[in-house]
Amino acid sequence: MRFSLDWLRAYVDLPETADEVAELLAQAGLPVDSVERWGADHTLDVDILANRPDCMCHLGLARELAARTGRPLRIPPGSPAFGREKAEDLATVEIADGDLCSRYTALIITDVTVGPSPSWIQDRLASIGLRPINNLVDATNFVLHEMGQPLHAFDLDRLDGARVVARRARAGEHLQTLDGENHSLEENDLVIADASRALAIAGVLGGAESEITPSTTRILLESAHFDPVAVRRTSRRLGVHTDASHRFERGTDPGITLVAALRAAALIQESGSGTLARGEIDVQCMPAERRSLSLSPARLGALLGMDVSCDRMAALLTPLGFQVSLPEPGRQEHLMVEVPTWRVDVREEVDLIEEVARMVGYDQIPATVPAFHSTTSPGSRPSAAWDRARSFMAAAGFAEAIHFPMVARGPQETFAAIVAGGGELVTLDNPMNRQMDTLRASLLPGLLDSLVHNRNRGRDHAQLFETGRIFREQAHDSGNTQAKDLPVERTLLAAVSRGPGGLPHWRRHPRELDFYDLKGILEGMVDRAMGEPATLTRPETGHAPGFLDPLAAAQVTIHGDRLGWIGRLAPAATAAWDLPGDILAFEVDLTGAPTARPRARHTPVPRQPAAERDLAIILPADVRYHRLEALLRAAGGDLLESVSLFDRYVGSPIPAGRVSLAVRLTFRAPDRTLTTPEVQNIVDTMVSSLRSELGGELRDT
Amino acid sequence: MEQELKDLRVEFSNALASARDEAALEAIRIRFLGQKSGCLTHLMRGLGRLPADQRPRMGQTVNSLKKEMDAGLAAALAALASPERRGDGLDPTLPGCAPNLGQLHPITLVRRELEEIFISLGYSIEEGPEVETEFHNFEALNIPPDHPARDDHDSFYAGPGRVLRTHTSPVQIRTMQRCQPPLKFIAPGMVFRRDAIDPNHTPAFFQLEGMAVGERVSLADLKGTLTVFWRRLFGDRIQVRFRPSYFPFVEPGAEVDISCILCLGKGCRACGGSGWIEIMGAGMVHPAVFRAVGYDPDRVSGFAFGMGIDRIAKLKYGIEDLRLFWENDLRFLGQFRNESPR
Numbered sequence A: 001m002r003f004s005l006d007w008l009r010a011y012v013d014l015p016e017t018a019d020e021v022a023e024l025l026a027q028a029g030l031p032v033d034s035v036e037r038w039g040a041d042h043t044l045d046v047d048i049l050a051n052r053p054d055c056m057c058h059l060g061l062a063r064e065l066a067a068r069t070g071r072p073l074r075i076p077p078g079s080p081a082f083g084r085e086k087a088e089d090l091a092t093v094e095i096a097d098g099d100l101c102s103r104y105t106a107l108i109i110t111d112v113t114v115g116p117s118p119s120w121i122q123d124r125l126a127s128i129g130l131r132p133i134n135n136l137v138d139a140t141n142f143v144l145h146e147m148g149q150p151l152h153a154f155d156l157d158r159l160d161g162a163r164v165v166a167r168r169a170r171a172g173e174h175l176q177t178l179d180g181e182n183h184s185l186e187e188n189d190l191v192i193a194d195a196s197r198a199l200a201i202a203g204v205l206g207g208a209e210s211e212i213t214p215s216t217t218r219i220l221l222e223s224a225h226f227d228p229v230a231v232r233r234t235s236r237r238l239g240v241h242t243d244a245s246h247r248f249e250r251g252t253d254p255g256i257t258l259v260a261a262l263r264a265a266a267l268i269q270e271s272g273s274g275t276l277a278r279g280e281i282d283v284q285c286m287p288a289e290r291r292s293l294s295l296s297p298a299r300l301g302a303l304l305g306m307d308v309s310c311d312r313m314a315a316l317l318t319p320l321g322f323q324v325s326l327p328e329p330g331r332q333e334h335l336m337v338e339v340p341t342w343r344v345d346v347r348e349e350v351d352l353i354e355e356v357a358r359m360v361g362y363d364q365i366p367a368t369v370p371a372f373h374s375t376t377s378p379g380s381r382p383s384a385a386w387d388r389a390r391s392f393m394a395a396a397g398f399a400e401a402i403h404f405p406m407v408a409r410g411p412q413e414t415f416a417a418i419v420a421g422g423g424e425l426v427t428l429d430n431p432m433n434r435q436m437d438t439l440r441a442s443l444l445p446g447l448l449d450s451l452v453h454n455r456n457r458g459r460d461h462a463q464l465f466e467t468g469r470i471f472r473e474q475a476h477d478s479g480n481t482q483a484k485d486l487p488v489e490r491t492l493l494a495a496v497s498r499g500p501g502g503l504p505h506w507r508r509h510p511r512e513l514d515f516y517d518l519k520g521i522l523e524g525m526v527d528r529a530m531g532e533p534a535t536l537t538r539p540e541t542g543h544a545p546g547f548l549d550p551l552a553a554a555q556v557t558i559h560g561d562r563l564g565w566i567g568r569l570a571p572a573a574t575a576a577w578d579l580p581g582d583i584l585a586f587e588v589d590l591t592g593a594p595t596a597r598p599r600a601r602h603t604p605v606p607r608q609p610a611a612e613r614d615l616a617i618i619l620p621a622d623v624r625y626h627r628l629e630a631l632l633r634a635a636g637g638d639l640l641e642s643v644s645l646f647d648r649y650v651g652s653p654i655p656a657g658r659v660s661l662a663v664r665l666t667f668r669a670p671d672r673t674l675t676t677p678e679v680q681n682i683v684d685t686m687v688s689s690l691r692s693e694l695g696g697e698l699r700d701t
Numbered sequence B: 001m002e003q004e005l006k007d008l009r010v011e012f013s014n015a016l017a018s019a020r021d022e023a024a025l026e027a028i029r030i031r032f033l034g035q036k037s038g039c040l041t042h043l044m045r046g047l048g049r050l051p052a053d054q055r056p057r058m059g060q061t062v063n064s065l066k067k068e069m070d071a072g073l074a075a076a077l078a079a080l081a082s083p084e085r086r087g088d089g090l091d092p093t094l095p096g097c098a099p100n101l102g103q104l105h106p107i108t109l110v111r112r113e114l115e116e117i118f119i120s121l122g123y124s125i126e127e128g129p130e131v132e133t134e135f136h137n138f139e140a141l142n143i144p145p146d147h148p149a150r151d152d153h154d155s156f157y158a159g160p161g162r163v164l165r166t167h168t169s170p171v172q173i174r175t176m177q178r179c180q181p182p183l184k185f186i187a188p189g190m191v192f193r194r195d196a197i198d199p200n201h202t203p204a205f206f207q208l209e210g211m212a213v214g215e216r217v218s219l220a221d222l223k224g225t226l227t228v229f230w231r232r233l234f235g236d237r238i239q240v241r242f243r244p245s246y247f248p249f250v251e252p253g254a255e256v257d258i259s260c261i262l263c264l265g266k267g268c269r270a271c272g273g274s275g276w277i278e279i280m281g282a283g284m285v286h287p288a289v290f291r292a293v294g295y296d297p298d299r300v301s302g303f304a305f306g307m308g309i310d311r312i313a314k315l316k317y318g319i320e321d322l323r324l325f326w327e328n329d330l331r332f333l334g335q336f337r338n339e340s341p342r
């Protein structure tokens, strides 16, 4: 909001430079965004937050400056000359809906000549960027920016019955406002009406029919207090935001309506015309409330971490308009503070404590660090497992990406099968655009977008991953019509790989990552995050999700619960992205990952030597490797320390329909050296069950 | 025979260690593994003379020694072929073979750095949903419907009463509802405002919320905590300044400035010449917030603060356009490869 430094100087002495004044305001919690020269004057753009409507005018800002500098505040004069006619004979005012309008003050000014206002008023308005219009409009604008009270002038001769009523709009009522718009009104809109029709939307905008014209000679000057919430609702519903509504919705001073109206009348008279009817009309439904709050020095000391004496508190608060009664020694320990009507933000004790802190200066408050122990298990972090997974992915050559969760619906419908169960996709009521109208249920479409982004910039091959939330509605029984619960949110990690990992190198041309590369990365990542290994299984025919190529798809599980999927994306699913060639991907749900890292425990390294045996085994090609390993482990029992597959071969001289697998078996007993016959016995058992259970044989025999 | 094998193995490895060229390796191969007179070949022929019950075991042993010798010879041959062993020597200026590493996103790096500082101060990390109830996002935080402060929170709605959280502050409410004081925690996470995308605005961004609630938690505690925090992050020369400000859920409220990390307060382009950077909002928890979660504001007090993770990342890395965080351009992400999380 723009202020003129000279205008502020009309109410308080300010020998300071504009920059110094800006600093004073900043310390008061009224930061100045910019200071600019305006002729010999300066303008200050002050950022007035929603809690300080009283500072949205020069007098209010000057009051803050006076309090901070300890100088007196000069209240502007507002004593117009009265004529002989009595206001109540010329017009009547009624408040029909007192909950929306607590006070309505009206002055009647006759013998008005519409013309230019005095040049000093025009200059003031120009300095804050307002265009002078005529003596009536300028006077109301001036008072708005001086005292913060919005005023409205009606042409009295255009009011039916010379009557003003503040009432709720009637069903179907319409009003054409000054901006030329025709608004249809609703029952909770407060209007200012005459005997027959609505004339203005109270606190928002005047109507065209009662507007001041060059031929206006008699006006009714409105100075009222309207309910902030009602004004805000109406203003937002109609999409009309005005200087008046901006102030009313933040809260105006109910105590100033008459003062402001008289000030405006005096200014109109300064332009050389206007007779003010005697006896203002001032209808009050609720007398302007002056809250009285108690302020405990002990409480203030505890909250600020600094003690302030009662006398000092009184000295700090009084210049801001608070009336402070000091405690009576021996009878009470707190101050009683009466809050000025313009301080709509001061409602309870803490608000007074802030006023004291503000006036003392936050820089005077000491700095300490609380040392207590939190009940929320200090050091615990739900994200720890996800961060372990992230670090693993980065070490495995993947770059971390982030995407907006607001996405296009179409691709999500293709990819959303990742998590088991889950209801509908979550949609936004007011998306930025159609491309961002749904909350993601899979991270993969975003990663594909980023593959395209990089491809378009010359990086055709990339490995990317993301960890983030996905959203699904709760899977309710149909027919449940109660208010929506919050969606189910899960934290997923997804990765995509397109092409080789790394650039061609003189010693090594990195090959394209294949399914088994990605599987190894997935397993390592899941082990880091979950503290236990994942299992991969081929889905039954027809059960692979549509976005994966059924020939290269596997389900990822832990203890039989599906964590997600890994595989090659189906070309049909990625057709919308310009990404020729294979894309490998996985997406797994890490929501249930333990928050604490499984603590490593030392076990003694083995002292006994191991016995190693390599077996070359020929198996029917349709026997899955895990069956072979399970068989070897069952036969090996506790003495078999590890099984490692080090070769797999299909082709001549291995007969068609068979596969050759070479495994290294490591045997060890914790307490002795294994004898060769012992090991040979185990191997013999293995070979015989290999024959009988899997139809396999040793290659070398 | 077992002893013979052991001796042979030692002999082989000694010979291998002294071989300096390919010819020497070939001589070793013939000596041990030659078809006609190799020592091991000879031993293998002798297997047939062993008693039947010993044959399989010794067979295995001999076999594995043969494999070991084959592998040893192959490795020695490969070593001789490597550039540092060849006559033309080693060129240390040839590009080295580095493992292919990825990198963490700068937002993750900064978030972890901030988390570590607060964890060291005894804070826990808490979370909440990204789709929130209006109650948790607004009402419980003393922002009733039709409050002008909602103008600063242009929100996305996802069904009646549900909003994409506009700040991480609802986690304050959820954590206070779940736990009893004293509490010290932070809540980092993604938040949403319906802002058009430009260099300074994205519809999603990252905040880190912090809160401490106890019997006599004071504004002085807030000042001290944040001063420690900013100095840990940016160094001991950082000054921290508190100005009165307004957020509905705190009272007294403060805007926190830190001295510019580039010019250390002298004034430069980054700080608009002022020497200060407006960095976060903070304040003492409003009694209305305590009442909303069933805490007695006469018995507990607390502070809360919130900062933008993106904003700190921008400052820390000199990034001028927030959109870069969301484009995932590998040329951008690669710039942070040496920023290891602490």
Ligand SMILES: [Zn+2]
Residues within 6 Å of the ligand: B260, B261, B262, B263, B264, B265, B266, B267, B268, B269, B270, B271, B272, B273, B275, B276
């Ligand atoms: Zn600077």
